[in-house]
Amino acid sequence: MPKRKDDLTSDIGWSTPDRISVRGLDLPSEILGHMNLGDMAFLLTAHRRPTPEESTVFNAIVVTLVEHGITPSAMAARLTYMGAPEALQAAVAAGLCGLGTVFVGSMEGAAKMLYEALPEPASGDADLDGIADRTVADFAARGQIVPGLGHPLHKPVDPRTPRLFQIAAENGKSGAYVDLIQRIQVRAEERRGKPLPINATGAIGAICCEFGFPWQIVRGFGVMARAIGLVGHLLEERTDPIAFELWQRTEEEILKNNGPAAKSAKP
Amino acid sequence: MPKRKDDLTSDIGWSTPDRISVRGLDLPSEILGHMNLGDMAFLLTAHRRPTPEESTVFNAIVVTLVEHGITPSAMAARLTYMGAPEALQAAVAAGLCGLGTVFVGSMEGAAKMLYEALPEPASGDADLDGIADRTVADFAARGQIVPGLGHPLHKPVDPRTPRLFQIAAENGKSGAYVDLIQRIQVRAEERRGKPLPINATGAIGAICCEFGFPWQIVRGFGVMARAIGLVGHLLEERTDPIAFELWQRTEEEILKNNGPAAKSAKP
Amino acid sequence: MPKRKDDLTSDIGWSTPDRISVRGLDLPSEILGHMNLGDMAFLLTAHRRPTPEESTVFNAIVVTLVEHGITPSAMAARLTYMGAPEALQAAVAAGLCGLGTVFVGSMEGAAKMLYEALPEPASGDADLDGIADRTVADFAARGQIVPGLGHPLHKPVDPRTPRLFQIAAENGKSGAYVDLIQRIQVRAEERRGKPLPINATGAIGAICCEFGFPWQIVRGFGVMARAIGLVGHLLEERTDPIAFELWQRTEEEILKNNGPAAKSAKP
């Protein structure tokens, strides 16, 4: 439990009648027209403007996380919108609630693994192969899967990963962590004897380490990006809905399988 | 209630083992590295790439909506995070739930008012002054305030508004709707006899009309942008919390005002 | 926008080291063991203990609202739980977010209609037939359906309605409002020429009027009751899940209908 404090403080920003300041920048004159939405997200999480190179890489990361088709999250948002179309914000909220350990968890898991394996990336003489070996062995010993590797659909390669690594490399964000996760992949594939592509969340986890973002924040990038994707789904649901049909089919099937007719049919 | 449909469909995108498509574009090769986060939001709401000019204006709109200091929404998110720090996504969701008619409602209200006043913006010979007159008179007759005008803090000018209109003008998005809301402001100020600045939500509502976005979508821009801002608040809450202090103060004050001592003090 | 106030106050309750008071009652000695969960809900909404008769009727109302099978709300909760099983509270929250105008709206709509039609129920000489006529005519003139009538599945009778009216009658809660909604039903059926059963939300709306609950509160009964039902769904999802299958089927169908194969098949 936190301690009491005398004063409430926040460094995020403030407003006076004629000024609005966000993280030390004047919103109208220094942000609007100068920074895109990804840059604004960077400002609020890194607490400074991105360089042009950082802007390119960071925008690529969050753009990757915006949209994944008809996910459980998108379905939950659409089913919610059906019941409360007057409260679009609540439908987005419902969709976000499911971004927990099962889906976005692998992104923060990958970043955490890499930071714990390599706390001091700057020292150039780390034995990355040895570290990769130990990391994979440790996960195996604990009976855990290595986060950020493998994908049920995208194999043998997740098409987002080489592109993200390329953008990172072209913009000075491909260092020891990107190197390390690739070595971890090789060891993990050897040990498991099957392809284990670095998936998008693994690639993003590694690049977040290159930026130095704490692993505890990484889930936040997924959450903010997915909010954008969910708005897209709700706009489509508004004009071309699927939620009602999903509901009716499900109800009918369960009535068939568990309703009175089903029970009487059982011997 | 919607009708049944034989097939579930969605035009948002699809994935195969080696491809990911979003609104007809190949995510790795055509989106990543080419589009920033605001462009991606545009793609998912307008269903096409923005032009460079549109990208500048649209990014300015959504960037404006990201952060507003310690709003009720930010407070709700921080109080939620205090109880469930393991579920950052749920704290963002809690913060979004309050983006209803009171705060973001004025943005969609402004867009709706403008579309209803001027359904056909292309015809250059509309009598905008006459339309402004009638619009202000209609709201007054219904006892409603004109949406998008006035601000409790930012007066006589909301500093975001002239900057947004400047960016719109420099990029070909300052047409009849931006013109009309300014005439509406003049009429409303005459009628009320006090300054009624076009606030940021009014400016954004007008510019959204220039883009042709349906007014029902406009709230979605506020929701997606605020998700980014809320993540920023939760990161600060993680290292420099205010929620616990807020809670303790409130509980103490209510105990003082309504607890057993208060009751016995009453005559 | 509300006004500032000097003191924060709340009459709900307070705690001291050795006492906990809720709405003026001592929780350990006056509530625990003496009041059931529905009585506690009554205490917090009516601000007094229910009589035994009120307890019976009020519990019947909220019990009716707990569970409705695989609703969109239950599906949203289950899909959310799949992604974040560590945050059961967020899955319940997601399920509640959709309890808006489409589903629970008819309950508050029925109560509002009845209060507006009969603001003074005590005067025994109201012309209920005349009021019913005018009410039905007014809704028809506005092109609106009468709230609380009709059900897609339960016809010609919603089996909950006669039972709720029976419980209300046996416990002194069947007065002018229950009478009025039945007369409204008769007029509406005559006008439409088809059976329009009073559905459960209509019956509950009318009984809430007998209690004198403001119509704006009525949605709250649906929300609290459904929270219980959603916990039941999530416990089943934990051991016998359906969300994953729902997701996979939907994704596959949309890939078939909108994926690359579908596009190339079109002439």
Place this chain on the structure above:
Amino acid sequence: MPKRKDDLTSDIGWSTPDRISVRGLDLPSEILGHMNLGDMAFLLTAHRRPTPEESTVFNAIVVTLVEHGITPSAMAARLTYMGAPEALQAAVAAGLCGLGTVFVGSMEGAAKMLYEALPEPASGDADLDGIADRTVADFAARGQIVPGLGHPLHKPVDPRTPRLFQIAAENGKSGAYVDLIQRIQVRAEERRGKPLPINATGAIGAICCEFGFPWQIVRGFGVMARAIGLVGHLLEERTDPIAFELWQRTEEEILKNNGPAAKSAKP
């Protein structure tokens, strides 16, 4: 990740035109008028009717969890309602989102601890003192606090605990788990050298073990109960709001501490 399944099934219930069944009981004739809201919650979590004694104990448990004054959860709900009064369900959802590990976590933690310490409660000859010793020692060795003990306000006794244990004892639900947590308390107090009262969540955790509820469900009781309490808070917020004042005070204080005046005052 779960496996695919051919058929969607649910044992919760089903509806036909003239029948509604919940967990095998006919809703109108077997539930309405016969079961109170707590009994309905029991039916949906234990999958059978409670006995009269079980009804008394279970209702006492959930009633205890309904209301805790101005908690962070209640504050979040009220702040949300202020922005979206048209979506009461979303305000309740926001309040629920924070019921995570920090607050309701101790309830499931206590139940989990007791089940792990005593997997077979039926065998009467367990050495409960030895088990209590080992349990307290294990938590101390891991540097963890014992869940369910201690309270920041209610000391030396949480007034809910003796009453809950009394109700449990009078109704045949005070067995080995209630015994064990009391022995754990004694050992923990000896080790820590200060009073560590069994708090309400500890008492409830132990009684849930007497019922045999899986510890993973226990949080659900807190969530469903709090939904009722939150509706009570929102009804008060509707007529006697505090959220606006909370917001204004906070914003003013942060402007004073972090705004432009504060910065220029620093040397």
